[in-house]
Amino acid sequence: MTSLELRQINKSYGAYHALRGIDLAVEEGEFIVMVGPSGCGKSTLLKTIAGLEGITSGQILINGRDVSKAEPGERGIAMVFQSYALYPHMTVAENMGFGLRMAKRPRAEIDAAVTRAAKILRITDQLEKRPKQLSGGQRQRVAIGRAITRSPDVFLFDEPLSNLDAALRTQMRVELSSLHAELGATMVYVTHDQIEAMTMASRIVVLNQGLIEQVGSPLELYRNPDNLFVAGFLGAPRMNFLSVNVDETSGRSVRVSAPGLSPVTVELANPVSLHKGAGLTLGVRPESISVVADGSEAGAIEGHIRLVEHLGRETILYVDAKDVRTVASESGTGNVTVQLSYVAPFKIDQPVTLKLDATELYLFAPDGGRTISSRKAIIDL
Numbered sequence: 004m005t006s007l008e009l010r011q012i013n014k015s016y017g018a019y020h021a022l023r024g025i026d027l028a029v030e031e032g033e034f035i036v037m038v039g040p041s042g043c044g045k046s047t048l049l050k051t052i053a054g055l056e057g058i059t060s061g062q063i064l065i066n067g068r069d070v071s072k073a074e075p076g077e078r079g080i081a082m083v084f085q086s087y088a089l090y091p092h093m094t095v096a097e098n099m100g101f102g103l104r105m106a107k108r109p110r111a112e113i114d115a116a117v118t119r120a121a122k123i124l125r126i127t128d129q130l131e132k133r134p135k136q137l138s139g140g141q142r143q144r145v146a147i148g149r150a151i152t153r154s155p156d157v158f159l160f161d162e163p164l165s166n167l168d169a170a171l172r173t174q175m176r177v178e179l180s181s182l183h184a185e186l187g188a189t190m191v192y193v194t195h196d197q198i199e200a201m202t203m204a205s206r207i208v209v210l211n212q213g214l215i216e217q218v219g220s221p222l223e224l225y226r227n228p229d230n231l232f233v234a235g236f237l238g239a240p241r242m243n244f245l246s247v248n249v250d251e252t253s254g255r256s257v258r259v260s261a262p263g264l265s266p267v268t269v270e271l272a273n274p275v276s277l278h279k280g281a282g283l284t285l286g287v288r289p290e291s292i293s294v295v296a297d298g299s300e301a302g303a304i305e306g307h308i309r310l311v312e313h314l315g316r317e318t319i320l321y322v323d324a325k326d327v328r329t330v331a332s333e334s335g336t337g338n339v340t341v342q343l344s345y346v347a348p349f350k351i352d353q354p355v356t357l358k359l360d361a362t363e364l365y366l367f368a369p370d371g372g373r374t375i376s377s378r379k380a381i382i383d384l
């Protein structure tokens with residue numbers, strides 16, 4: 004059953020169009036993760052679902068009921084913010100029962116809901132404390148507990164873990180995933196954290212400038228991005244984008260090359276009509292590049308190491324390949340990023356020969372960056 008449906012949601016702040024025709028159907032029990040650059044409209048979208056912001060046009064349905072104009076308290080949602088927004092003068096138990104007290108539920112029902120939520124979140128022994136006597140992680144649990152006690156149809160989370168330290172964040176991430184499994188609840192979760200998005204989501208929604216770029220399972224989006232934006236947004240370190248030209252096309256493959264890059268053939272799942280000499284963007288993830296001895300191989304790039312990051316289980320190389328033209332490069336250091344899954348004794352300024360894995364290449368159209376060729380999805384130009 005569809006738990007939450009957004010139909011053509013538009014939201015303007017004066018002349019600024021913050022949400023531009025958002026369509027999304029969320030099935031009951033799904034864990035939807037929203038990602039996108041700062042300012043793309045993630046919080047605005049959650050707030051319109053919650054009813055904290057009105058919409059300019061469109062419809063919001065929760066369990067089939069149009070709640071577009073309903074008060075926040077009547078929508079069957081609960082929202083958890085980054086700032087826990089707990090009442091400092093109330094105990095943990097009072098904070099958690101607040102929503103139900105406001106709804107004038109009977110005392111016994113409130114107590115039962117608080118007890119149950121505290122048990123799920125393992126804060127039963129903290130119930131009489133005040134928020135200031137709790138750690139950040141415990142406070143975040145109380146905020147989540149307050150949402151659970153209301154048994155909402157849809158949970159909304161806006162970067163709930165971003166104030167926590169790395170270890171606690173990992174722990175809470177795992178706890179939230181099991182909470183989701185336990186409650187079977189529908190959740191919409193906003194985060195900037197790639198690992199949270201990849202590990203928690205049933206489906207990820209990538210937003211950009213108030214528009215949905217793509218919706219899909221984490222691996223679908225990672226392996227078959229619809230366009231250059233999604234390809235560049237998911238994955239850290241980010242995908243490399245090189246400016247290339249078509250040398251030759253033969254039915255199911257296209258050979259591309261560029262200054263500083265020896266010709267490499269990209270296999271296509273479907274034939275694409277491309278002109279010889281056409282300019283395209285070649286995408287290659289940092290983990291699909293290796294360091295080799297022989298520069299005469301296909302897809303080879305010569306460069307110098309600008310920076311090495313030894314992360315223990317992996318090594319990241321930022322390489323300056325001076326002849327290679329990159330597109331939408333972000334890293335201020337070097338223009339090709341390489342991720343090696345081993346400890347490599349590389350040093351700054353060392354010359355290296357890189358080789359792109361020809362089976363892991365992406366091609367994007369020049370304007371708009373639509374994907375021409377990815378792991379599976381192929382679109383004709």
Ligand SMILES: Nc1ncnc2c1ncn2[C@@H]1O[C@H](COP(=O)(O)OP(=O)(O)OP(=O)(O)O)[C@@H](O)[C@H]1O
Pocket residue numbers: 016019021039040041042043044045046047048
């Ligand atoms: N009350 C408001 N008045 C005018 N503009 C607003 C208002 N609230 C948000 N905006 C604008 O709408 C856009 C989307 O804001 P929003 O808070 O949804 O971004 P976000 O995706 O949550 O970003 P972040 O990742 O930084 O939290 C921004 O450009 C912001 O400046």
Ligand SMILES: [Mg+2]
Pocket residue numbers: 045046047161
């Ligand atoms: Mg936000």
